[in-house]
Amino acid sequence: MEKLLVDVLTKNGLLTGFAVVALTMWLSYWLSARLTRGRLHGSAIAIMIGLGLAYVSGLLTGGQKGVADVPMLAGVGLMGGAMIRDFAITATAFGVNFAEIRRSGLSGIVSLFAGVVLSFIVGAAVAAAFGYDDAVSMATIGAGAVTYIVGPVTGAAIGASSDVMALSIAAGLVKSILVMVGTPFFARMIHLDNPRTAMVFGGMMGTTSGVCGALAAIDPKLVPYGAMTSTFYTGLGCLLGPSVLFLATQAVVG
Amino acid sequence: MTIYGTGLLAACVLAGLFLGDLLGAAIGVKANVGGVGFAMILLIVSSEYLRRRDLLPPPTREGVQFWSAIYIPVVVAMASQQNVVAALKGGPAAVLAGVLAVVVCFALIPAIARIGAKDEQSPFRVQTVTE
Numbered sequence: 001m002e003k004l005l006v007d008v009l010t011k012n013g014l015l016t017g018f019a020v021v022a023l024t025m026w027l028s029y030w031l032s033a034r035l036t037r038g039r040l041h042g043s044a045i046a047i048m049i050g051l052g053l054a055y056v057s058g059l060l061t062g063g064q065k066g067v068a069d070v071p072m073l074a075g076v077g078l079m080g081g082a083m084i085r086d087f088a089i090t091a092t093a094f095g096v097n098f099a100e101i102r103r104s105g106l107s108g109i110v111s112l113f114a115g116v117v118l119s120f121i122v123g124a125a126v127a128a129a130f131g132y133d134d135a136v137s138m139a140t141i142g143a144g145a146v147t148y149i150v151g152p153v154t155g156a157a158i159g160a161s162s163d164v165m166a167l168s169i170a171a172g173l174v175k176s177i178l179v180m181v182g183t184p185f186f187a188r189m190i191h192l193d194n195p196r197t198a199m200v201f202g203g204m205m206g207t208t209s210g211v212c213g214a215l216a217a218i219d220p221k222l223v224p225y226g227a228m229t230s231t232f233y234t235g236l237g238c239l240l241g242p243s244v245l246f247l248a249t250q251a252v253v254g
Numbered sequence: 255m256t257i258y259g260t261g262l263l264a265a266c267v268l269a270g271l272f273l274g275d276l277l278g279a280a281i282g283v284k285a286n287v288g289g290v291g292f293a294m295i296l297l298i299v300s301s302e303y304l305r306r307r308d309l310l311p312p313p314t315r316e317g318v319q320f321w322s323a324i325y326i327p328v329v330v331a332m333a334s335q336q337n338v339v340a341a342l343k344g345g346p347a348a349v350l351a352g353v354l355a356v357v358v359c360f361a362l363i364p365a366i367a368r369i370g371a372k373d374e375q376s377p378f379r380v381q382t383v384t385e
Contacts, residue, residue, distance in 0.1 A: 021327045024334075043326045050334035058339030066335035080331025086290050088328045090267045091321035093294035094301060106370035114366060119355040126354060130347040141347070145355040166340075167348050173341035174352025180333065182356070190363045200367040204359040208290070209332055216326045223325065228291050235278060235287030 006072060013075025020076060024049055044184045044217035051177060089212060089231075092224040097195065101228060104196040108229045111203030116237050119145045119206070120245050123171055128253075135250040137164045142249065143241040144168025145175060147207050150237035157242035172207070179210030184217045192218060195225040202226030206233030259317020262304075266296040 009016045028049060029042035054066030063069030068077025078084070101108075123145025124138040132141060140160040144151025144167065151168030154160075160168075183192070183201075191197055202211045202225065211230040215222045267290075274289025281287070301318070304310040341348070 017331060018327075021331050024330060025327055043330070046326070046330045047333045050330045050332075051336060051338055054334045054336050055338040055342075057334075058337065064337045064340065066338065068335040076331045077335050080328055080333070080335055084328055085332055086271065086293070087263065087267055088321050088325040089290055090270065090293040090297055091263055091318050092325055093297050094263075094315075094318045094322055096294070096298055098298050098302070104370070107366055107368070110369050111363075111366045114362065115359050118359055118362070122355045122358050123351040126347060126351040130350075132347070141351055144348075145351045167345075169337075170341050170343065170345075170348035171351040171355070173337060174349050175356050177336060177338065177341060178353060178356050183360075186360065190360065191367075192363070196371065197363065197367045200363050204363050204366065205356070209329070209336070212325075213329045213333060216329050220326065224294060228294055231274075231291040231294075232288040235274070238278075239281055239287075 009072050010074070013073075014078050015075065016072065017075030017077075017079040020073060021079060041184060041217045043220075044181070047180055047213050047217065051181070085209075089208075089223070089227045092220075092227065096224045100195045101199070101225065104199045104225075107196065108199040108203050111200040112206075112229060112232055112236055115204040115206050115233060116146050116240055117245070118204075119175075120237075120241070123168075124249055127167075132164065132167075133253065135246070135253045136160050138253065139241070139246040139249045140164050140168045141171060142245065143237065144171040146172070146237040146241065147234050148172025148176065149234050150241050153238045154241035154246065158246050175205075176207040176210040179205050179207055180213035183210075183214035187214075187218045192222075195222065198222035198225035199229050202229035203233065206230050206237070208234070256313050256317040256320075259314040259319075260321070261317070262300065262314075263297065263318050263321060266300065267293045269293065270296055 025042070025046050028046035032042035032045050057063070057067045057070050061069040065077055067073045120142040124142030127138045127141035132138060136158050137160060139158060140151060140155035141164060143154035148169045149172070151172050152165050155165040155168055187193070192201055198215060205211050208227065208230045211226045212223055215226045270291070270293025271286060271289040273292040274286035277287040301310060
């Protein structure tokens with residue numbers, strides 16, 4: 001009987017995923033209304049629950065994909081995987097104000113370059129402070145602070161050791177998770193309530209999952225604007241990281 | 255039919271991702287450069303084109319809007335498959351690099367959001383003065 005139930009849930013993974021996520025959303029909105037009187041948005045709570053479950057699953061299974069490593073919940077992985085994620089992000093652009101994007105285009109582009117370069121400098125400086133003071137390690141960890149994709153791409157290109165690569169991925173993951181969870185608390189401080197600031201936010205932070213998660217919790221209408229810029233961020237980072245930024249680091253460190 | 259909308263969306267995403275891969279290959283980067291961004295622009299432009307020709311009836315629109323509405327749950331599913339254990343295991347160097355990168359960039363958002371914004375406000379100001 002129990003085995004049959006588990007079988008059905010595992011075989012129909014995507015449907016299990018829909019049901020589990022729906023239940024998580026319901027619980028989160030209930031908690032949001034009851035405990036915080038709506039001050040902490042339901043979707044922000046849902047994301048935190050998701051990250052918490054990912055942590056527990058990671059400890060239990062020893063895997064890298066959070067709850068998706070639990071066979072019964074593999075469908076959650078499909079639901080939140082790259083294919084459906086890109087599909088749903090793109091759909092949010094339906095009904096976007098294109099004039100707004102064009103008007104904020106310049107600050108969006110500036111934010112992309114500023115975001116990549118600043119993250120890199122901060123990451124490289126922290127690396128040096130912790131004793132990773134050769135140009136290759138500094139550039140790899142700096143690139144990891146850009147996003148967790150730019151880190152390993154840069155590291156592989158300039159021949160970093162695998163522990164430094166792992167560190168750079170960890171830095172990028174910390175960034176992504178912090179943006180997702182932390183931004184809703186400080187959104188008002190930087191007036192993150194309009195399309196222009198959302199575009200700059202996307203360009204400065206860059207981590208698409210972090211940016212979209214955060215904006216979804218602040219105001220779902222802002223998601224497409226942040227997604228628009230952040231989708232160029234990782235590509236720009238992969239372009240600058242192993243080239244200009246690595247050479248600059250080498251010039252500074254010698 | 256609702257599937258027309260979903261099909262339009264799928265076509266835009268596929269075309270956008272293809273463009274992103276092409277751009278990545280063209281500049282020699284091992285990543286998709288702006289694929290979703292291109293897909294979004296394609297969707298905005300094509301839906302505007304169809305709307306003007308009255309080819310976007312409500313059922314077709316629903317085929318796109320459903321996916322837009324399902325976006326937040328998808329983000330939750332995405333969050334629940336992050337490698338949180340690895341992020342925390344990276345130790346203080348990784349955590350500090352990630353945290354400081356976020357703090358520094360976050361603090362500069364208002365300054366950069368102002369770039370290019372002045373031009374928009376000036377006509378408004380001129381108007382208020384003449385009034």
